[in-house]
Amino acid sequence: MNAATVTAPAAVPSTEGRIGLRANLRHIGALVRRNIMQIKQDPESMFDVLLMPIVFTLLFVYVFGGAISGKGNQDVYVNYVVPGLMAMMGLSIAMAVGTGINDDFRKGVMDRFRTMPIARSSVLVAKIVVEVGRMLVAIAILLGVGFLLGLEIKTSVLELLGAVGLSLVFGASLTWIFILLGLTMKTAQAVQGMAMLVLMPLQFGSSIFTPPSTMPGWLESFTEYNPLSNLADAARALINGGPVAHSVWMTLGWAAAITVVTAPLAIARFRKKT
Amino acid sequence: MTRTDKNAVEVRGLVKHYGETKALDGVDLDVREGTVLGVLGPNGAGKTTLVRCLSTLIVPDAGHATVAGYDVVRQPRQLRRTIGLTGQYASVDEKLSGWENLYMIGRLLDLSRKDARRRAEELLERFSLTEAAKRPAGQYSGGMRRRLDLAASMIGRPAVLYLDEPTTGLDPRTRNEVWEEVRRMVTEGATVLLTTQYMEEAEQLASELTVIDRGRVIAGGAVDELKAKVGGRTLQIRPSDPAQLAAMARAVTEAGLDGVGGASAVPDEGRLYVPILSDEQLTAVVGVLSTHGFRIAHIGTHLPSLDEVFLAITGGKTPPAPVGTTIPEEVAA
Numbered sequence: 001m002n003a004a005t006v007t008a009p010a011a012v013p014s015t016e017g018r019i020g021l022r023a024n025l026r027h028i029g030a031l032v033r034r035n036i037m038q039i040k041q042d043p044e045s046m047f048d049v050l051l052m053p054i055v056f057t058l059l060f061v062y063v064f065g066g067a068i069s070g071k072g073n074q075d076v077y078v079n080y081v082v083p084g085l086m087a088m089m090g091l092s093i094a095m096a097v098g099t100g101i102n103d104d105f106r107k108g109v110m111d112r113f114r115t116m117p118i119a120r121s122s123v124l125v126a127k128i129v130v131e132v133g134r135m136l137v138a139i140a141i142l143l144g145v146g147f148l149l150g151l152e153i154k155t156s157v158l159e160l161l162g163a164v165g166l167s168l169v170f171g172a173s174l175t176w177i178f179i180l181l182g183l184t185m186k187t188a189q190a191v192q193g194m195a196m197l198v199l200m201p202l203q204f205g206s207s208i209f210t211p212p213s214t215m216p217g218w219l220e221s222f223t224e225y226n227p228l229s230n231l232a233d234a235a236r237a238l239i240n241g242g243p244v245a246h247s248v249w250m251t252l253g254w255a256a257a258i259t260v261v262t263a264p265l266a267i268a269r270f271r272k273k274t
Numbered sequence: 275m276t277r278t279d280k281n282a283v284e285v286r287g288l289v290k291h292y293g294e295t296k297a298l299d300g301v302d303l304d305v306r307e308g309t310v311l312g313v314l315g316p317n318g319a320g321k322t323t324l325v326r327c328l329s330t331l332i333v334p335d336a337g338h339a340t341v342a343g344y345d346v347v348r349q350p351r352q353l354r355r356t357i358g359l360t361g362q363y364a365s366v367d368e369k370l371s372g373w374e375n376l377y378m379i380g381r382l383l384d385l386s387r388k389d390a391r392r393r394a395e396e397l398l399e400r401f402s403l404t405e406a407a408k409r410p411a412g413q414y415s416g417g418m419r420r421r422l423d424l425a426a427s428m429i430g431r432p433a434v435l436y437l438d439e440p441t442t443g444l445d446p447r448t449r450n451e452v453w454e455e456v457r458r459m460v461t462e463g464a465t466v467l468l469t470t471q472y473m474e475e476a477e478q479l480a481s482e483l484t485v486i487d488r489g490r491v492i493a494g495g496a497v498d499e500l501k502a503k504v505g506g507r508t509l510q511i512r513p514s515d516p517a518q519l520a521a522m523a524r525a526v527t528e529a530g531l532d533g534v535g536g537a538s539a540v541p542d543e544g545r546l547y548v549p550i551l552s553d554e555q556l557t558a559v560v561g562v563l564s565t566h567g568f569r570i571a572h573i574g575t576h577l578p579s580l581d582e583v584f585l586a587i588t589g590g591k592t593p594p595a596p597v598g599t600t601i602p603e604e605v606a607a
Contacts, residue, residue, distance in 0.1 A: 034367060037370050037374050107368070108362070111359075112359065112365065112379075115329045115357065116382050
């Protein structure tokens, strides 16, 4: 056999072959397009985004609305629960990513991506871009249903957009958590089970659906630190007026903390996954 | 890039263990530029692990490998620019159409929109997929899928192409189509590392062969050399009187014909098997049997199967893992 020297070109700096920012954006663009094409091919995958805001809003306004705001006062509850549901949309959609990514990543196409000269993070970033887009659609529908049920913007359009933006930022950070879960768990079902276990207490132990002042003291203090409460309170204040700063900063802080911790872990996990 | 005296792929002492399982246990091999190296081995031999190491999907535990001069561990980014991968694992997106798949890969390889579009159409045309271009790849037949896989791995005009069992699970006609394409790529100057379970496939496509089993190289060399070692064909002889099998085997073996391997009698089948290299040896064997006065009822030849290649190479000491054996079972052996 050929006994040629096996020395690799040693002088090559380790940064050679690094992917530049523009190339990276182009790759993310191509991968976003892939995800959109998949949705086009499989429109059912948008059902959750289209139906969830309608079903949840109707359900909560008509089932709990009377109990919380008094019979016949459902329209008061609309202004309470719709901003809260903005927080929940992000969570529910992010949760679906965990199961989806688990399926997606077991298919051969991921191996092809990982043998291509692209930053491995771009596959995940593209996924997040698409999910944030899906959240935006869900929130738009949620607001549409809200307006039909009597939602009133007591502040300004600008502040409403602020509430939407904040929900998307927080939703994006949640998506990293579920991508990490999806990459760590073996099956989609395991992801689903795990997600439910964590989410139910977080969702209901928050100010999304009911004012925490009606809860026992220990639970009330829990809700204060629950990021979903922070987001719900922030969105509520941005739509209904009231002190905004604390809850907005808390939400942004949570979003930053979650992203800083889970995004690198998810990317490392993706890189190592065999 | 087509200097033929240079190695496009060099692998030295490559090791990859999964717990107790030695998927790769010190593999050495070379692929010269512009040639096809066939890596032959049964299921679980380590072929796919090898390809995954060489395409930066997994990091080897020890040893090293370079592809187009780039180290698989230290220079993965540069290496990924030079390779194309087709196989059981690296595949296309089933929900996307053939065109969308190729266009996406073109864009990921930094082609401009226009170039990506042109390249996609060019390759669809070449692989006879133009008509199916708009259909989701999930609806393609097995052969079409494999052709799309090949097209996808060629978009970046890779210097080195890995084909990981490209025809496993295909019917003979589609297999021929894939072989045609591979031959064409090679005439265009590609260097190919082909893994396969089929001796026939290796013979059809490769100029050199490396035979691996349980993560180790057990034989290697030019296809002709290896065939000489294995016996190009096997002569099957059915005597009129099955009771004479043992005597016939002894007669052939004792005759010591040049280039004729030892005869083996298989009483269950009532057949005698003799590895031979050429037509003259066939005549010689029949000659020996006739001078001893044995009567022959039927005679035939067949190409060696992978199992027989293994038996010949290992001298029957390590029977090959039967097809379908998984890696853990191999370790237990």
